[in-house]
Amino acid sequence: MLTQLIHTKNLNDSEILALLERANAFLHQEATPPNLTHKRIVALFFENSTRTIASFQMAASRLGAYFSVFNVQKSSASKGETLLDTLHNLEAMGLDLLITRHHHSSSAIYFAKHLNCAFINAGSGTLAHPTQALLDLLTLYNHFKGALEGKTIAIVGDIKNSRVANSNMELLPRFGMRVILVAPPHFLPPTSLPTTHSLQEALEVADVVMGLRTQTERHCLQTYGSLKDYAKDFCLRGALLGKRQIPILHPGPVHRNIDIEDALLDDPRCQVLEQVKLGVFLRMALMESMLAS
Numbered sequence: 233m234l235t236q237l238i239h240t241k242n243l244n245d246s247e248i249l250a251l252l253e254r255a256n257a258f259l260h261q262e263a264t265p266p267n268l269t270h271k272r273i274v275a276l277f278f279e280n281s282t283r284t285i286a287s288f289q290m291a292a293s294r295l296g297a298y299f300s301v302f303n304v305q306k307s308s309a310s311k312g313e314t315l316l317d318t319l320h321n322l323e324a325m326g327l328d329l330l331i332t333r334h335h336h337s338s339s340a341i342y343f344a345k346h347l348n349c350a351f352i353n354a355g356s357g358t359l360a361h362p363t364q365a366l367l368d369l370l371t372l373y374n375h376f377k378g379a380l381e382g383k384t385i386a387i388v389g390d391i392k393n394s395r396v397a398n399s400n401m402e403l404l405p406r407f408g409m410r411v412i413l414v415a416p417p418h419f420l421p422p423t424s425l426p427t428t429h430s431l432q433e434a435l436e437v438a439d440v441v442m443g444l445r446t447q448t449e450r451h452c453l454q455t456y457g458s459l460k461d462y463a464k465d466f467c468l469r470g471a472l473l474g475k476r477q478i479p480i481l482h483p484g485p486v487h488r489n490i491d492i493e494d495a496l497l498d499d500p501r502c503q504v505l506e507q508v509k510l511g512v513f514l515r516m517a518l519m520e521s522m523l524a525s
C-alpha cells in the first residue's frame with residue numbers, strides 16, 4: 233500500500249490504472265466511498281492554492297474524513313519554530329495523512345523523510361505536483377476512452393518552472409503518449425523530449441494541448457518584455473486551432489488571454505473544468521488507497 237506520494241514515480245502503472253478506474257467508479261456512483269470518519273487529514277500549505285486545497289477538502293468530505301487546513305501564517309512558524317518541529321507536533325496529535333505544498337522543490341522529499349504518517353505532495357517548487365498530473369491523465373483517459381497509446385500532447389509555456397509539466401512529462405509517456413514541449417528558449421528545460429518554439433507547428437500534430445501559467449513567482453530575472461509579449465507567440469487562440477477538435481487542458485489558475493484566449497475557455501473543447509471535477513474523484517481514490525485498511 234502506498235504511504236507517501238512525492239512524485240508520480242511512487243506509483244507503478246497498474247496502481248495508477250486502478251486509481252483511474254476507482255475514481256471513475258466514484259464519479260459514476262458505481263462504488264460506495266469507504267467511511268473514513270476515524271481518519272484525520274491536515275493540509276499544510278506554504279504557497280497559495282485554490283483548486284488543489286478545495287479539491288482535497290471536497291474529496292475528504294465525500295470520504296467522511298476529518299480535514300483541517302493548518303493556517304501557516306498564524307502558526308508558531310512566525311515565532312521561530314522550525315518546520316520539523318511543526319511537523320512533529322502535528323503528527324503527535326494523531327495525524328493520519330499530511331498534505332503539503334511548499335515553494336522549495338526538495339520540500340516534499342524532506343517532509344516525507346521525517347514523517348511516519350501518510351503523506352501527499354500537493355506541489356513542491358518546480359519538482360512535482362503528482363495529483364495534478366494524475367487528474368490530467370484521468371481527463372485524457374476518459375476523453376480518449378482509454379486509448380492513449382500514440383496520442384501526442386503539446387505542453388505549452390513555462391515548462392522549466394512548472395511542476396505540473398514536470399509531473400506530466402514523467403507520467404504521460406508511461407501510458408504511450410508522445411510529449412512535445414512548446415516554449416520560448418528561456419522556458420525550456422534541458423530535455424530529450426521533442427521541443428519547438430512554434431505553437432502553430434505543434435498544433436498541427438497535437439491530439440491534445442495543455443497550456444501552462446507563466447510562473448512569475450519563480451523567476452529571478454524578467455526574461456521577456458511582458459506577459460503580453462509572451463502571449464503574442466504562445467497564447468492558445470481559436471484562430472490558431474481552427475476547427476481541430478482537440479481537448480484543451482490547463483491546471484489553473486489561467487492567465488486569461490495570456491495562456492488561453494477568453495473565447496477558447498468557453499469553447500466545448502476546453503476541458504479545464506472537467507479536470508477540476510475529475511480531480512475530486514481522483515483524490516478520493518488516492519486517499520482511500522492510502523487510508524482505508
Ligand code: ASP
Binds near residue numbers: 355361395396483484
Ligand atoms: N496550480 C498549479 C500549481 O500549483 C499550476 C500553477 O500554479 O500554475 O503548480
